[in-house]
Amino acid sequence: MKILKFLSLFLIAFNVFTLSSCQNSDDNDPQDTSTGNLQIKFENGFNNLGNIVLNQTLQTSAAGQKHNFSAVKYIISNITLVDEGGTEFKYNENNPDKGAFIVDQADAVAGVVYLNLNGIPKNNYKKVKLGLGISQKAYLLGQNGQAEFWTKAKQKGMSWSWAAGYVFVKLEGKYGTASADTEFMNHTGNMGNVTANNTADLYREITLSLPTTARVTTQIRPSIHILADLNQFLSGSKTLSLTTENNMMMGSGQHLVDVTDNLTAMFKVDHVHND
Amino acid sequence: MLLIIAFLSCFSCSDEVIQPLEKDEAYSLQFPSYFPEMTFDASSNPVTKNGVELGRNLFYEGRLSRNNTISCGFCHIQENAFTHHGHTVSHGVDDRIGIRNAPPIQNMAFLKRYMWDGVIHNLNEQPVIPISDVNEMDSSIPEVISKLKDDQKYKKLFMAAYGDENITGERILKALSQFMVSMISADSKYDRVKQGKENFTSEESQGMALFGQKCASCHSGELFTDESFRNTGMYYNTQFKDAGRHRVTLNQTDWMKFRVPSLRNVEFTAPYMHDGRFYTLEAVLNFYSDNVEDNPNLDPQLKQNGHVGIAMNTQEKQLIIAFLKTLSDKSFISNPKFAE
Numbered sequence: 001m002k003i004l005k006f007l008s009l010f011l012i013a014f015n016v017f018t019l020s021s022c023q024n025s026d027d028n029d030p031q032d033t034s035t036g037n038l039q040i041k042f043e044n045g046f047n048n049l050g051n052i053v054l055n056q057t058l059q060t061s062a063a064g065q066k067h068n069f070s071a072v073k074y075i076i077s078n079i080t081l082v083d084e085g086g087t088e089f090k091y092n093e094n095n096p097d098k099g100a101f102i103v104d105q106a107d108a109v110a111g112v113v114y115l116n117l118n119g120i121p122k123n124n125y126k127k128v129k130l131g132l133g134i135s136q137k138a139y140l141l142g143q144n145g146q147a148e149f150w151t152k153a154k155q156k157g158m159s160w161s162w163a164a165g166y167v168f169v170k171l172e173g174k175y176g177t178a179s180a181d182t183e184f185m186n187h188t189g190n191m192g193n194v195t196a197n198n199t200a201d202l203y204r205e206i207t208l209s210l211p212t213t214a215r216v217t218t219q220i221r222p223s224i225h226i227l228a229d230l231n232q233f234l235s236g237s238k239t240l241s242l243t244t245e246n247n248m249m250m251g252s253g254q255h256l257v258d259v260t261d262n263l264t265a266m267f268k269v270d271h272v273h274n275d
Numbered sequence: 276m277l278l279i280i281a282f283l284s285c286f287s288c289s290d291e292v293i294q295p296l297e298k299d300e301a302y303s304l305q306f307p308s309y310f311p312e313m314t315f316d317a318s319s320n321p322v323t324k325n326g327v328e329l330g331r332n333l334f335y336e337g338r339l340s341r342n343n344t345i346s347c348g349f350c351h352i353q354e355n356a357f358t359h360h361g362h363t364v365s366h367g368v369d370d371r372i373g374i375r376n377a378p379p380i381q382n383m384a385f386l387k388r389y390m391w392d393g394v395i396h397n398l399n400e401q402p403v404i405p406i407s408d409v410n411e412m413d414s415s416i417p418e419v420i421s422k423l424k425d426d427q428k429y430k431k432l433f434m435a436a437y438g439d440e441n442i443t444g445e446r447i448l449k450a451l452s453q454f455m456v457s458m459i460s461a462d463s464k465y466d467r468v469k470q471g472k473e474n475f476t477s478e479e480s481q482g483m484a485l486f487g488q489k490c491a492s493c494h495s496g497e498l499f500t501d502e503s504f505r506n507t508g509m510y511y512n513t514q515f516k517d518a519g520r521h522r523v524t525l526n527q528t529d530w531m532k533f534r535v536p537s538l539r540n541v542e543f544t545a546p547y548m549h550d551g552r553f554y555t556l557e558a559v560l561n562f563y564s565d566n567v568e569d570n571p572n573l574d575p576q577l578k579q580n581g582h583v584g585i586a587m588n589t590q591e592k593q594l595i596i597a598f599l600k601t602l603s604d605k606s607f608i609s610n611p612k613f614a615e
Contacts, residue, residue: 143615154354157361161348162615163337185361191344192337199342248362251344251370 039223047229051111062235067175072105078131094138096149133168187250200252212272223273236262299325315384325435330454340412350377356540363551367411374515376551381460416444460607482598499538505574508567560592
């Protein structure tokens, strides 16, 4: 046993030596390794009506249904920034405790929900990628691998029990033909391990181009302003109607697959501030 | 050489990893002296620490359902006193919709009947219904056993609770019972007042007096239910076709009779009634004052001196609600012992 310990100590020492020698060569590299911060703003609206005010803003869908929202919440994770050369910086990839956020319209300040990211390498970024929901890879890390975010999701009503997992998008409100008077709840999300359970995977990655380069430096904290057009919910690439069959759905049934596909097209970057 | 070292070091570690099983001991069930007598038969299912822990794991186990997604905790959410907050009726496997509002799981050891229609008399049998109902978990006990029997975690838990690794349906059900029996809610403001540790506000006291006059004939005793079945003049919901106790007895006099629910933690368990038709306590009281429908089965308590419903004005309703909120037990809904 003593020999083993000695050997392992020797190996550790050897590793430290090789690692430090790597670092030395890095130091000679002129590349700036400083980091800065980045802000992403989410503004939920109906593109033709302006911001969503919960229980207020009434929209008419492409199919002619009046509807409003009493809750609009969704999970954003796996934020990735793509620089001018196409190199990606992944922000706490598949690590919900550090890299997942809940955008809740109830938290909006003057219509905007703010996400603040730190430790972003100094660089000029041309694109941002967003994960809508939680990837299978992250979910399969298990409940203990994301205790912090799971608790947060619970508090925000964005979780089922662990076997089912996270609610990705929660849309609730009222709808109707003449007026919005019937309740609806559409809660999308994966049902646990989608491969093992043979259910649809609703996690989506969305790539958005930035109209202006986001220049992250130690001094500049760019702010990416995203508009989310909730009109896509019922009036997206597939025209949907709420019915007594689908107005209380949760999980990943076909209607919620359609909703997810529609919502995937709802984001666009309106502008970027570099200040 | 490196491989050998790695192998040897792993080998030497694994010797140390195996820990002796925790010694099982009786689980001490604590509840106030004024609670009703326990109905749970502990002699045929002794409640132990390891049994409760196994039950907790099973309660949050998705593999109790056909496609491994719906655990008991899916519809029985702790923060809402183990009800399905926000959902009128329960959702199950493949998002199928049930016909009833998930009732709270609390103080089960003291009840004589379970479910809205009282079809179950023995807590040990209760989980069979949600596990096998096609709209809930759509599975079966043999299927559950086949999924869990080779799982290392469960082998360990069954060994700890029962002395060997053998997984049987009876053991699964009894462990779930033990966990449910441990879920005692008895630390509300009402309890603390009763124990002389706190005082009611004047609204709460007035509310309690009104509650005594207007509600306590059915919501009686320390669990605030007499466990009877009553027709309270609710319309028959054609969407769910649920006539309550009638489903069990097929006796016309039981048409639309439902079990009087406990009111402990009622603040957390919206929506209300067997089909979740009311979203607020105000709506429930408005129903009792103004919208009770007369019918041949209507409970006599709701038709006294020819008056249908319970006479209450707006202020009285507010006072009653103030009292109902003293039945909220925050430590129960946040106790890590009951959490996933």
